[in-house]
Amino acid sequence: MNRFLIILSLVFGVLGVVLTILPFGTLALIPIALAFIFALITVFRQREKLFPKLVLVIVFANFLTVIGKEVFVKDVVEVDEQFETIKQQSEQDAQKDLEGLE
């Protein structure tokens, strides 16, 4: 049972890390919360074992990373020279098309 719980916490912990790396924002908190719950249950059931405590610490660090990213990393749109050129070209073409209609 303890092994099953620690495997579950590890699976959800890894999923949490993957979603933290990917730009899914707070979605990573779902597997992190599950990993935390399973790791916490394991810690209570196996107080003498170090590994469940280690998993708990890693999951908590992951949680702090997600919160930190949400608070401190702002969503920005990169200045895209190619996109700016497309917009300018489109405007020039539009002017010609409109003059062609007149």
Next chain:
Amino acid sequence: MSKKIFILISFVLVNIVLHAQVKAGERLVFAGSYEVSGLMTNIAQLTMSTSSMQTAKNNYLHLRLEMATFNKWDSYFKIRDIYESYANPTSLKPSLYKRSIFEGGYSKTEKYTFQPDGTTVKSVVKRGNRPEKQNSFKIGAATIDVVTLIYKLRTTNFAAMKPGSAVSFVLVFDEKQHPVSVKYIGKETVQAGNLGKKECYKLAIVANTNKLKGKDKNLIYLTADAKKVPALIKFSIPVGVGQLTLTSASGI
């Protein structure tokens, strides 16, 4: 004589009130988010801007909607879309509609030229590396494009409408005409970016298309004032639900 002057002044005033909402130099920025497992995740930024374009004979109002993914998404699914329309500044009748989309490697460009006869549109469509496709099709006198529709809504007098009533439009999209109606649901207060909390007209887009899903799930909230700024847009499409939240409004 004085009656004629009164009618003329009234006509001018009505036009000013109706069209005061759409002027050049306006810039509205929205954060676009998409629901993933019940949580809204910020994906892209949508910018609505207006400017003037002067040609040899006419002046046009250039209405542009551009969407770009936030840089954190660019490596996974880059979006760079432009929807633009060139319309008469007073009547908002479009003369040219252009669409250029780039979504995760897929690209498509469309150009619809509204012919001066008022009943024909010439289209040029290009998908990816495929050859350009030209077409010509008939439209109604009141047919507009999707960009103009958003701005037309802002000139609609919702204060005079009863909840449940609707206004109808005909849109040209994907080389076809689509009837669209906009139902006025009522008023609701929502957060409108730097404008603060605003009382808004809550409107539902009703269209007989498989691109929009659900009843009253595609909503536009326009501030219930003279500016009628879109504060919040909620959409429900076959691949999920999302929303556009106004973050900043300038030049209004």
